[in-house]
Amino acid sequence: MQKLLQAVRWLCMGLAIIVFAGQLAMVLMRYLLGVGFVELQDAVSYSFAALVALSVAVTFDRDRHVRVDVFRQTWSESVNQRIDRAGDLLFALPVFGLMLWAAYPLVKSSWLILEGSQETGGLPGLFVVKTCLVILPALILLIVLKRLVGAVRRSVS
Structure with a gap:
């Protein structure tokens, strides 16, 4: 699990670099050279969307x-841990479980048609970005389950 999350962290860092460099290049090209590329615009948009979704799990x-x-700030560590576990059970599990359940058909249909950019001449591969809508809740659910299992093990020991 830690290796997977480490890989997601590195992916987020790479996506952040793509967003920054791509946006900078777009601005410089548009205002200094008077040209623009839809493909670059899509690359920045796709990278930003994936970055936002995946960074939720990392944080x-x-x-x-x-x-x-x-x-x-005023409560003890044990009280804060109990509140975190209650939040995981009452909010994170149901919300991200529902998100996973609702996003799966959207992502599946996007993969079936190999959805691309809505812009003429834009990048293909929007279906890969939409996959983040399934990866995000799956990662959060795994993290929550890991925390809850760890809390149960600590309380039994």
């Missing part, structure tokens, strides 16, 4: 996701 795994820490 969730590293416990760096957004949360309201107004009360959390």
Whole structure:
């Protein structure tokens, strides 16, 4: 599991570089040279979409996701851990389970038609980007299950 998440982290870093360099190149080409490429625009859009989706799992795994820490700062570590486990059970499992269930048909149909860009002359391969809609909830569910199993093992020991 850790190797998979490490690979996703590296992929996110590569996607961030593609987004930055591609956007910079698009701006420079458009305003300095007066030319633009739909393919480059699609590459930046695809990379950004994949980056946003996959970085959710990376930040969730590293416990760096957004949360309201107004009360959390004053509570003990054990209380915070219980609240995190309750949040995993009550929110993360159902929400990301529903997301996986709802996204699967969309991604499946996208793969069946090998969906490409909506722009004329754009990049093919939008179906690969849409696959992130299934990868994201699957990764989150795996992370949550890993945490819950670890918490049960610690409480039994």
